[in-house]
Amino acid sequence: MTDMTGWSIERLHADHSQALRIDELLYDSETDHQRIRVFSNSTFGRVLTLDGVVQVTEGDNYIYHEMLTHVPILAHGSARRVLIIGGGDGGMAREVLRHSGVEQVTMIEIDAGVVEFSKQYLPSISAGAFDDPRLELIIADGAQYMRDCDGGFDVIIVDSTDPAGPGEVLFTDSFYGHAKRALAPNGILVTQNGVPFMQGDELTGTMRAFKAxxxxxxxxxxxxxxxxxxxxxxxxxxxxxxRAVDPETLAERFRKAGLTPGYYTPEVHKAAFALPGYVARLIP
Incomplete structure (x- = not known):
């Protein structure tokens, strides 16, 4: 939502909010399902919100996208086929395609309009990824695709919204079971699981399914x-x-990949698995 002073106020959580100043409103449309807005902010650049909740910004999207791509791909070491569920803004595909060893990226997006919208209003997020011949974009329901696909993916990345509305099915035990079946031997599944300090149940539910x-x-x-x-x-x-890849091997893979990320480093990679106590206690 927006108050009278030109700020976008996010109220995703009942007792906690954040606000971003709207320097220029670039797009504002309310459908039967949600309100979509794009505005510019001096710190974060262009910002996309759905019903007032921040989805992606030009300024800091690299953190999210790098950590959901480089961590599994470099840990795997020989990923050739990667599946992305969601990711209509193209940022996830952008980072996966930075890996020259990846031969095929399949991206499943439920709404073609999201892709076209992102190309028009947030072109820097995809940075040309949609034109890469290694990318196969399929407009389909991610859960249905996962049930029916032949599998053989080395890495599967679930770039979902929070578990509400169309994204809710991507947090179910059956979806995760189908995802495991779609992995090649030694394949890796990674998922977006929210902010555990505020959304602990979301992480606990996913971890319970993963542990099984x-x-x-x-x-x-x-x-x-x-x-x-x-x-x-x-x-x-x-x-x-x-996950047990040693630091020297990880550093060598990183060097060979020729990446110049803004957040990811091999040291950050290893340290990211060191969980604070309150997070560790959320894992069954």
């Missing part, structure tokens, strides 16, 4: 300034040895 499915199930963390309430958690599930 994977021999290595945990989460790792990163701080994204525009997501209110502290550090974000990312679910991690695999039956392979990827």
């Amino acid at each position: 499915l994977f021999t290595d199930a945990t989460c790792y963390m990163a701080t994204v300034p525009t997501y209110a309430g502290g550090a974000m958690a990312f679910g991690w599930g695999t039956d392979g040895p990827a």
Whole structure:
């Protein structure tokens, strides 16, 4: 929502809010389902909100996207096929495609309008990813695709909204079960799991499902300034040895990848799995 002084006020949580000043309102449309707005802010650049809740910003999206891509891909070490569920703004595809060893990226987005909207109003987020011949964009329901696909993916990234509305099905036990079946041997599943200080039940639910499915199930963390309430958690599930990769091997893979990220480093990668006590207690 917006108050009378030109601020976007996020009220995702009942007793906690954050505000971003609207320097220029670039788009504002209310559909039967949600209100979509894009505005510019001097610190974060262009900001996309759905019903007043920040989804992505030009200024800090790299943190979220780098940590959901480089962590599993570099931990795996030989990822060739990557599946992205969601990610209509193109930021996740952008970071995956920075890895020259990735041969195929399949991206499942439920709403073609989100892709076209993002190309028009947030082109810097995708940075040309939609034109990369390695990317296959499929407009479909992610949960249905996961049920029906042939699998064989080395990494699956679930870039979902919070578990409400269309995104709710992406947090169910059955969805995670189908995702595991779609992984190649030693494949890795990573998920967006919100801010555990404010959304602990979300992380606990995912971790309960992961513990039943994977021999290595945990989460790792990163701080994204525009997501209110502290550090974000990312679910991690695999039956392979990827999390145990030694620092020297990880550093060599990073060097060979030729990445110049703004947040990710091999040291951050290893440290992200060191969980604060309050987060560790949320994992069954």
